[in-house]
Amino acid sequence: MTGAAVITVNGEARPIGEVPGDERLLDTLRWRLGLRGTKEGCRSGECGACTVLVDGEARLSCLSLTRELEGTAVTTVEALDRDRIGRVVQSAFAEEGALQCGYCTPGFVVALSGALRERGPAASAEALLGDLSGNLCRCTGYATIARAVARAREQLG
Amino acid sequence: MSAAARPDADLKVRGAAEFGTDLAVPGMWWGALVLAPVPHGRLLRVDLSAARARPSVVAIAAPDVAGLVDGAQGEPERPPFPASEVIYSAQPVAAVAAPTLAGAREAARAVRVEVDARPPVTDLEAIFPEWPGPAAAGSLNVAAHVRARHGDVDARLAGARTVVAETYRTSGVHQVPLEPHACVGEFRDGRWRVRTSTQTPFGIREDVAGILGIPERALEVEGTWVGGGFGGKGAAVLEPYALLLARAAGAPVRLALSYREEFLLGRSTLPFVARLETGVTDGRIVARRVRLLLDIGTSLPGRDFATGYSIGFLLGPYRTETFEVEGYAVRTNKPPFGPHRAPMAPQAAFVAESHLAEVARRCGLDPDEFRATHLWTEGARTPLGQAVGPFGLAAALTAARRRAAEWRGGLRAGHGVGIGLGFWSTNTGAGGEARLRLSAGELVIEQGEREIGSGSVLVGLAEVAHRRTGLPRERIRVAYAGTAAAPFDSGVYGSRTVGALGRAVDEAAGALLVELARRAGASGAVQLGVRDDAIVLRPAGGEEIPVARLLTEAERPAGGVASEGRHFGAANEIDAARVLEGSFYPYQDFTGAAHVAEVAVDAGTGAVRVVRYAAFHDIGVTLDPASARAQVEGGVAMGLGAALTEESVWTEDGRLANPGLLDYRIPTLGEVPPIEVTFVEGFPGAGPFGAKGIGEPPIVPVPATIAAAVRDAVGAHPTELPLSPERVARAVKAARSSGPPDGAPPR
Numbered sequence: 071m072t073g074a075a076v077i078t079v080n081g082e083a084r085p086i087g088e089v090p091g092d093e094r095l096l097d098t099l100r101w102r103l104g105l106r107g108t109k110e111g112c113r114s115g116e117c118g119a120c121t122v123l124v125d126g127e128a129r130l131s132c133l134s135l136t137r138e139l140e141g142t143a144v145t146t147v148e149a150l151d152r153d154r155i156g157r158v159v160q161s162a163f164a165e166e167g168a169l170q171c172g173y174c175t176p177g178f179v180v181a182l183s184g185a186l187r188e189r190g191p192a193a194s195a196e197a198l199l200g201d202l203s204g205n206l207c208r209c210t211g212y213a214t215i216a217r218a219v220a221r222a223r224e225q226l227g
Numbered sequence: 228m229s230a231a232a233r234p235d236a237d238l239k240v241r242g243a244a245e246f247g248t249d250l251a252v253p254g255m256w257w258g259a260l261v262l263a264p265v266p267h268g269r270l271l272r273v274d275l276s277a278a279r280a281r282p283s284v285v286a287i288a289a290p291d292v293a294g295l296v297d298g299a300q301g302e303p304e305r306p307p308f309p310a311s312e313v314i315y316s317a318q319p320v321a322a323v324a325a326p327t328l329a330g331a332r333e334a335a336r337a338v339r340v341e342v343d344a345r346p347p348v349t350d351l352e353a354i355f356p357e358w359p360g361p362a363a364a365g366s367l368n369v370a371a372h373v374r375a376r377h378g379d380v381d382a383r384l385a386g387a388r389t390v391v392a393e394t395y396r397t398s399g400v401h402q403v404p405l406e407p408h409a410c411v412g413e414f415r416d417g418r419w420r421v422r423t424s425t426q427t428p429f430g431i432r433e434d435v436a437g438i439l440g441i442p443e444r445a446l447e448v449e450g451t452w453v454g455g456g457f458g459g460k461g462a463a464v465l466e467p468y469a470l471l472l473a474r475a476a477g478a479p480v481r482l483a484l485s486y487r488e489e490f491l492l493g494r495s496t497l498p499f500v501a502r503l504e505t506g507v508t509d510g511r512i513v514a515r516r517v518r519l520l521l522d523i524g525t526s527l528p529g530r531d532f533a534t535g536y537s538i539g540f541l542l543g544p545y546r547t548e549t550f551e552v553e554g555y556a557v558r559t560n561k562p563p564f565g566p567h568r569a570p571m572a573p574q575a576a577f578v579a580e581s582h583l584a585e586v587a588r589r590c591g592l593d594p595d596e597f598r599a600t601h602l603w604t605e606g607a608r609t610p611l612g613q614a615v616g617p618f619g620l621a622a623a624l625t626a627a628r629r630r631a632a633e634w635r636g637g638l639r640a641g642h643g644v645g646i647g648l649g650f651w652s653t654n655t656g657a658g659g660e661a662r663l664r665l666s667a668g669e670l671v672i673e674q675g676e677r678e679i680g681s682g683s684v685l686v687g688l689a690e691v692a693h694r695r696t697g698l699p700r701e702r703i704r705v706a707y708a709g710t711a712a713a714p715f716d717s718g719v720y721g722s723r724t725v726g727a728l729g730r731a732v733d734e735a736a737g738a739l740l741v742e743l744a745r746r747a748g749a750s751g752a753v754q755l756g757v758r759d760d761a762i763v764l765r766p767a768g769g770e771e772i773p774v775a776r777l778l779t780e781a782e783r784p785a786g787g788v789a790s791e792g793r794h795f796g797a798a799n800e801i802d803a804a805r806v807l808e809g810s811f812y813p814y815q816d817f818t819g820a821a822h823v824a825e826v827a828v829d830a831g832t833g834a835v836r837v838v839r840y841a842a843f844h845d846i847g848v849t850l851d852p853a854s855a856r857a858q859v860e861g862g863v864a865m866g867l868g869a870a871l872t873e874e875s876v877w878t879e880d881g882r883l884a885n886p887g888l889l890d891y892r893i894p895t896l897g898e899v900p901p902i903e904v905t906f907v908e909g910f911p912g913a914g915p916f917g918a919k920g921i922g923e924p925p926i927v928p929v930p931a932t933i934a935a936a937v938r939d940a941v942g943a944h945p946t947e948l949p950l951s952p953e954r955v956a957r958a959v960k961a962a963r964s965s966g967p968p969d970g971a972p973p974r
Contacts, residue, residue: 097328100249106242106248106249107241107243109242109248109405110248111405111407111486112888113485113486114486114888116887116889117888119405146242148241148243151241160240160241161240163240164233164237164240165236167232167233167236167853167857169236169239169240170681170682170861171404171405171453171679171680172235172238172239172244172680173246173404173405176240176242179240199896199897200897203897206895207405208405208455208457208861208893209681209861210857210860210861211865211899211902212894213864213899213901213902214857215896
């Protein structure tokens with residue numbers, strides 16, 4: 071690794087040469103780059119609150135080492151509204167009231183955006199909900215989240 | 228179907244809400260706690276020297292506290308750090324801070340702690356294998372003793388045709404907010420300030436001031452967005468340490484629990500054992516006896532609210548001719564007990580409902596009919612002598628029985644349908660105050676609570692002001708201020724936000740209308756509305772007047788005309804003659820729900836799958852249908868966790884065995900069935916416009932409902948929570964070896 075190593079975060083190249091080898095992407099995003107929309111929950115891959123997109127795919131930033139992501143493009147919740155899928159997903163969650171405390175919400179909207187991008191708008195609701203099953207929500211009982219998934223599919227379809 | 232977007236939705240979907248864990252202040256240091264290695268023992272040594280030898284580290288323990296608070300004396304029974312004895316699992320014995328998180332963690336590891344370990348007290352039934360006699364009340368392990376009675380229970384039990392005696396055991400459950408506790412403490416110019424993720428900013432101020440011995444006026448508490456509370460974010464778990472470290476470091480200090488620490492140190496509920504005896508003659512309950520041993524961890528004597536409260540839920544909302552209840556709050560070497568959404572009520576309702584269903588079966592009666600005939604009706608007396616107010620539970624049960632009958636038609640093998648009831652009452656807490664300010668463009672509700680997710684603050688309070696004034700909700704803004712500026716309120720708990728703080732808002736809104744009417748010279752009723760983008764006063768039958776014209780010169784630059792409202796709860800109607808010892812609590816109103824579940828049970832493995840679910844709720848009046856429905860859906864899901872998988876497991880040596888989400892399992896997306904939600908109206912409660920709290924009631928009937936459905940499916944009668952596969956399989960085996968209890972002869 072050299073000092074020229076970079077990752078692209080929300081479209082901007084960020085040098086990561088100084089980042090210690092054991093630093094997690096979650097901490098790089100939150101405390102080096104100030105992007106605290108990505109939430110810290112369990113830090114062990116069990117809750118999904120820290121989900122980000124790496125080259126368009128949903129990934130748990132708490133289990134990802136920043137230095138290993140050299141050359142990739144990371145998208146966090148702060149930049150989700152830069153494409154149509156992200157905007158549709160965010161407004162579907164807002165319109166269905168698919169959030170209460172809001173702590174799991176960034177993880178959910180990022181994960182659903184990644185799933186829709188990967189599977190395409192014709193993806194079944196079952197498949198999309200399956201993709202979200204690693205994201206925990208303690209407030210909603212997932213009912214409004216399932217309605218938001220249905221709404222997002224409808225609007226993209 | 229669509230719901231109106233919540234005012235906080237846009238912020239939250241963009242990840243722009245700043246929670247406690249997100250706080251960052253320039254020059255901030257990072258804190259870490261050093262936890263005791265064993266749950267009980269004599270503290271021999273806390274050696275901070277190696278930590279302090281590191282560059283830029285502060286490390287503090289018991290001897291340092293007095294110096295950091297200028298010699299003030301905090302409450303001696305709950306010092307921030309123990310001086311000589313470790314009393315609970317994972318008790319903080321020291322704290323450190325450094326400019327980086329890595330530095331703080333290394334410093335924490337450098338602290339040497341030596342404890343002369345002693346056997347911990349963990350198991351209720353190991354302390355009291357037999358029901359404690361009168362001498363136990365003086366035992367060191369007993370923090371509270373409550374007793375109440377009406378009539379001659381012994382005589383009525385002796386004369387009853389059928390008597391059923393059973394023992395039930397339940398487990399502690401954790402709130403599992405996705406955001407662990409987190410705060411930033413500061414000390415500057417002689418003033419203490421903490422920003423924290425809390426349900427009770429004023430409660431934290433009182434708690435911290437008591438623990439540190441500083442005056443409340445020297446401390447400001449400012450709440451952040453709260454990433455899940457559920458009762459767990461009401462006590463001062465971290466704030467005293469963050470403040471002490473901030474003073475020691477001369478810098479703001481961020482202190483947050485790791486998720487493992489959240490399980491270890493969060494204030495959760497603990498196990499209880501309940502023994503119930505019920506006597507029935509000619510289908511009538513003639514006597515009830517309830518005995519409770521409640522684990523309260525290291526809660527302090529005199530601070531126990533749970534014992535007297537839980538016992539009411541063990542009796543349930545049912546008539547009995549005589550009763551006797553007795554409960555002990557038992558101290559163990561666990562962290563202090565904390566409330567969890569409807570504290571103890573889901574577990575207590577499981578006990579009450581399962582027991583009464585068993586009583587009915589042994590009498591050869593239908594359990595649903597038996598409960599229906601004994602339900603409280605308006606005007607009846609509770610066991611403690613309080614008059615029952617408007618109460619929609621019978622109506623909810625009627626609807627639930629209809630749905631259950633539909634589902635029972637054509638049920639598949641291994642499936643079962645059950646009904647569970649849950650009683651609740653809106654809590655008003657220590658009251659609250661709100662201030663309204665009306666300008667030409669908006670109505671601002673100034674108050675001291677943060678939105679914790681339910682919508683009760685941002686949606687509920689705005690809806691109350693809307694209903695009182697007629698002003699559309701988009702013109703009403705709920706503003707938050709910290710304890711230094713906001714009017715007092717007790718906290719967001721007990722389903723009280725709309726029911727109690729909402730009444731303060733309602734009163735302030737009414738006062739505002741009166742003042743505006745006076746200024747406008749209107750004699751009749753007035754309302755507010757919007758015309759040409761400006762707020763107008765609408766006198767009944769009169770001309771609209773722009774509010775701008777009704778403001779004084781002084782009010783215009785100050786944000787408009789202000790009004791205040793307050794609400795400090797209802798009177799205590801408990802019949803004191805029935806209370807023999809300890810504290811019991813009056814109900815502010817009477818609410819509850821009847822739930823129906825269909826489950827599929829694998830009789831071999833004991834695995835339970837919930838197929839469908841319906842909830843019928845007495846809500847008084849539905850103020851915001853989308854929020855109310857969301858509370859029921861979320862509450863039922865949380866209740867399914869308590870019913871089936873959630874359980875804090877304590878080892879014999881006093882450690883929490885499952886401090887993580889893989890071993891403490893909350894419901895995941897695929898495990899929550901479709902939930903049908905129905906509100907029963909027409910039975911007004913204590914809140915504004917007759918509203919009843921809806922935050923807690925939805926969780927209450929769930930374990931009882933699932934247990935009833937499991938009983939229906941496989942004939943098992945589980946007497947322990949949660950209904951893990953192992954417990955269900957054991958109950959199935961027991962039922963099959965002893966034969967169905969339906970055939971048991973009457974005594």
